[in-house]
Amino acid sequence: xxxxxxxxxxATLAWCCGVWLAQASDVHGASDATLRVLAxxxxxxxxxxxxxxxxxxxxxxxxxxxxxxxxxxxxxAAANARSQEGxxxxxxxxxxxxxxxxxxxxxxxxxxxxxxxxxxxxxxxDRAAIPGLVRQSTQGEQVYGIPFTYSAMGLxxxxxxLHEPPSSITALWDPTLQGKVIxxxxxxxxxxxxxxxxxWTSPFRYAAAQWPAGAEKLIALRRNAVAAYTQPAESVxxxxxxxxxxMFANYGMQQFHLLKAAGADVGYVIPEEGAxxxxxxxxxxxxxxxxxxxxxxxxxxxxxxxxxxxxxxxxLSNTVSEARTxxxxxxxxxxxxxxxxxxxxxxxxxxxxxxxxGKVMAP
Amino acid sequence: xxxxxxxxxxxxxxxALIGVLAAGLTGYWGYxxxxxxxxxxxxxxxxxxxxxxxxxxxxxxxxxxxxVRLIAAHPGTRHLLVSRDTAAVARGNETLALLFDSMxxxxxxxxxxxxxxxxxxxxxxxxxxxxxxGVLRVLGDDLQEKGLYAYVVDTLRLPxxxxxxxxxxxxxxxxxxxxxxxxxxxxxxxxxxDDAEVLGVIVVNIDLNGLFxxxxxxxxxxxxxxxxxxxxxxxxxxxxxQAFAFDRGQHSRVQDSFAGVSELLSQARERQxxxxxxxxxxxxxxxxxGRASEEDQLVAAFVRQPLAGLHSEDDxxxxxxxxxxxxxxxxxxxxxxxxxxxxxxxxxxxxxxxVLARALSRPLEQIVDAIRxxxxxxxxxxxxxxxxxxxxxLAHSIDEMQHQIRGQFAKLAQKQxxxxxxxxxxxxTGLPNRRLFFDRLHLALARAKRHQTHLALLYIxxxxxxxxxxxxxxxxxxxxxxxxxxxxxxxxxxxxxxARLGGDEFIVLLDGAEDEHAxxxxxxxxxxxxxxxxxxxxxxxxxxxxxxMSRYPDDATEVGDLIAAADHAMYAxxxxxxxRIRIASPTSADAAG
Numbered sequence: 001x002x003x004x005x006x007x008x009x010x011a012t013l014a015w016c017c018g019v020w021l022a023q024a025s026d027v028h029g030a031s032d033a034t035l036r037v038l039a040x041x042x043x044x045x046x047x048x049x050x051x052x053x054x055x056x057x058x059x060x061x062x063x064x065x066x067x068x069x070x071x072x073x074x075x076x077a078a079a080n081a082r083s084q085e086g087x088x089x090x091x092x093x094x095x096x097x098x099x100x101x102x103x104x105x106x107x108x109x110x111x112x113x114x115x116x117x118x119x120x121x122x123x124x125x126d127r128a129a130i131p132g133l134v135r136q137s138t139q140g141e142q143v144y145g146i147p148f149t150y151s152a153m154g155l156x157x158x159x160x161x162l163h164e165p166p167s168s169i170t171a172l173w174d175p176t177l178q179g180k181v182i183x184x185x186x187x188x189x190x191x192x193x194x195x196x197x198x199x200w201t202s203p204f205r206y207a208a209a210q211w212p213a214g215a216e217k218l219i220a221l222r223r224n225a226v227a228a229y230t231q232p233a234e235s236v237x238x239x240x241x242x243x244x245x246x247m248f249a250n251y252g253m254q255q256f257h258l259l260k261a262a263g264a265d266v267g268y269v270i271p272e273e274g275a276x277x278x279x280x281x282x283x284x285x286x287x288x289x290x291x292x293x294x295x296x297x298x299x300x301x302x303x304x305x306x307x308x309x310x311x312x313x314x315x316l317s318n319t320v321s322e323a324r325t326x327x328x329x330x331x332x333x334x335x336x337x338x339x340x341x342x343x344x345x346x347x348x349x350x351x352x353x354x355x356x357x358g359k360v361m362a363p
Numbered sequence: 364x365x366x367x368x369x370x371x372x373x374x375x376x377x378x379a380l381i382g383v384l385a386a387g388l389t390g391y392w393g394y395x396x397x398x399x400x401x402x403x404x405x406x407x408x409x410x411x412x413x414x415x416x417x418x419x420x421x422x423x424x425x426x427x428x429x430x431v432r433l434i435a436a437h438p439g440t441r442h443l444l445v446s447r448d449t450a451a452v453a454r455g456n457e458t459l460a461l462l463f464d465s466m467x468x469x470x471x472x473x474x475x476x477x478x479x480x481x482x483x484x485x486x487x488x489x490x491x492x493x494x495x496x497g498v499l500r501v502l503g504d505d506l507q508e509k510g511l512y513a514y515v516v517d518t519l520r521l522p523x524x525x526x527x528x529x530x531x532x533x534x535x536x537x538x539x540x541x542x543x544x545x546x547x548x549x550x551x552x553x554x555x556x557d558d559a560e561v562l563g564v565i566v567v568n569i570d571l572n573g574l575f576x577x578x579x580x581x582x583x584x585x586x587x588x589x590x591x592x593x594x595x596x597x598x599x600x601x602x603x604x605q606a607f608a609f610d611r612g613q614h615s616r617v618q619d620s621f622a623g624v625s626e627l628l629s630q631a632r633e634r635q636x637x638x639x640x641x642x643x644x645x646x647x648x649x650x651x652x653g654r655a656s657e658e659d660q661l662v663a664a665f666v667r668q669p670l671a672g673l674h675s676e677d678d679x680x681x682x683x684x685x686x687x688x689x690x691x692x693x694x695x696x697x698x699x700x701x702x703x704x705x706x707x708x709x710x711x712x713x714x715x716x717x718v719l720a721r722a723l724s725r726p727l728e729q730i731v732d733a734i735r736x737x738x739x740x741x742x743x744x745x746x747x748x749x750x751x752x753x754x755x756x757l758a759h760s761i762d763e764m765q766h767q768i769r770g771q772f773a774k775l776a777q778k779q780x781x782x783x784x785x786x787x788x789x790x791x792t793g794l795p796n797r798r799l800f801f802d803r804l805h806l807a808l809a810r811a812k813r814h815q816t817h818l819a820l821l822y823i824x825x826x827x828x829x830x831x832x833x834x835x836x837x838x839x840x841x842x843x844x845x846x847x848x849x850x851x852x853x854x855x856x857x858x859x860x861x862a863r864l865g866g867d868e869f870i871v872l873l874d875g876a877e878d879e880h881a882x883x884x885x886x887x888x889x890x891x892x893x894x895x896x897x898x899x900x901x902x903x904x905x906x907x908x909x910x911x912m913s914r915y916p917d918d919a920t921e922v923g924d925l926i927a928a929a930d931h932a933m934y935a936x937x938x939x940x941x942x943r944i945r946i947a948s949p950t951s952a953d954a955a956g
Contacts, residue, residue, distance in 0.1 A: 062614075063611070063612050063613050064612040064613070064614075065612045066612060070612060074612075179516075222484075222508070222510070222511050223484040223508065223510060225511055226511070226516055227511065227513065227516065228511055242516070349535075349537050350537050352511065352537075353507055353535075353536040353537035353538060353539075354484075354485070354486075354487070354507025354508040354509045354510070354511070354512075354536070355507050355508075355537065355538070356504065356507075356508065358504050359504050359505065359507075
């Protein structure tokens, strides 16, 4: 027995030493680094995260956000915190990105360090043509976002309850559907939605006089709705639970895809007023502790595996292959920076909590 | 000395080893088993405490359910929802608000109590909030429409008397006063009209942490409380950053920290289930570096607690965890006691082994000593003959063998003596024979030469012996020979030797014969002795004899010459007419007449 053991012990010790050495000699001691990612539901799937963590020998800490406002709050908090607490990379739509660029909260991205951008469709490679991605500075052209995924915010309807697809956004306010409507719990988009429903030309720009009308419209929407969601999975649960007829799809095809997977017989429609559409990009905060890793992350997410998962599991489109088209491009309203996001969120918070118009518009 | 580590000591050592080993193994095994027992007992205790906690949760929520049910069932409450008498409704609202007020004051875990209408988009009719340590009635425009909240929507769908329990969530409702941003839980029940039409709901907001602070107040300090929802999201965690992580867009789930809980989560709802699991403290406090050592393990019991009789939107998984070290504190004490016992028994085993080894080695040494002594000089040493065991038998056998050997040796020596005697003495007369005489003569001559002393030989031949032999028989001859031999032996000194050379010839060696006179005396007495008759069968036999004498160094200096000289002198005496003594030397005169 005593004579048998040493061989095995030595083998084990040698193996342990080997593993330790292999880990110790990994990419510039990055093994104890943690890449902190701020992403939307479904963007950083566990297998994608695991693959990246294993490839780079780092830890990846993903925080999921479900509203633009939450994203803004988090990055703001991180910008003021110690650098180690900061995020390394985050996903944001083109409209919101402009807010961050204007506040000097993001840093320029070195596209040469993201080789997978060469696989992207030409219209996504032409970054200068996409509003908000590129800004001219003293050092020349600075790229602040790499397009990742996009979708339109259409309507999802239950084919059994609505035999005809709803043609207009106003279907959300249809009294016959009272208690059958599910709305998104986010102020910025909801105010844009209200503006579209009222036929206003620029849903992203509220004139001072328009606020009470917009709030009234959203109170009416709340009164017609049965539930509000923030995350795709939650929307599916609520849709099934309340046997809803109509849902505003903030996450677009992603939700449609999930509902189908859950067994719902639903349809997806872009109303005649058009649909808000978003293009989400990866961006790197100015105080990112690991900008190199952040570049590697973006490259990883543009890769084939992550892109395929995005399409197959989330029903979202990626930027390397042409999507099963969900809307004629002319009816898409690409998100643009809103006049006052925090005001929109504040007002929506009150509306969501049940305040009536007097209280909502109170100072 | 080598014998010290002989068989007895080896046996003693083996005994000691076996004793120590037996004590050690027994101790070790006993310790392991006891540890297992202690641990399972501690786990059982932990599980029981968790179950009790789960039961208390049911009771606590049950009591809240009782409260809302009571108010909902009161006719006054229903009246508020259907009456068109504004003044009466205002008074009723006032009364209900006072009731809510007093209930909030007696239930510190209540954040808020409300009467919510089913109409007007779920408008709150009566609402009392906890605020800044006090209780506040919310009025007028501050009352909100809650038609979008699950606790209104879902409760309105319930049958009369049923109670809804919401998911545990962070309260983000604007204007919620003390409850804003806090983990809370709504317990609600519908109010039905006479025609079964649903009129409104009574809702109580429960402070989740406050509720559990009450429930867990009596738990020992080393227990950590965990609570999760049906998906495993932590609702209560010793590390506040892990609780309600989902509300901040993060993930912190019980199954990631306590792997064993996943089976609990995968089971069907509405069934109580439980599991005991072990995990490392670091996996629980991952976000808090340095809070727990790596080896420090946690034992945790988790119970899925269905809320019987309540329409709960979600399940609760309650868990209690305790450091393994605390669970095994008793076993460490037991281990120390065990170790002491093992050491004591080992010492005893060694002592017994030493005593045994000595008891065995002592008689063996005694036996070995005895054999060794016996081998040396056939002395009989003391043997442990008193023993009745195998050693006693061995001692007896050796003793018997020694006696046998000693007897045989004695016999052998006796025979040897006899043989020696036979080889050197004449069998008839008992006198030294020719061989012995020559030996002695050689010795005496050597001595005389060295010391320059003298010696003399008397050669004697019986004169009438042949006649006696022929006439009276050999027996008579033998008698004569014996008698003559005896007489000759008696008349010489002890240092002198009388031998029979054969037939009727005798020889006498007179050692140290310097004294002529003394020699003359001896020869005279020899002659007289020869002349004396021998009595045989009452007959006197006269045999007489002739004596020849030679002397050293006068007549010869060598043995052969000396004997030959004496022989010649004897023949000369015989020729001169028998019965006389003749001296070999020509100078000496005829001594006898």
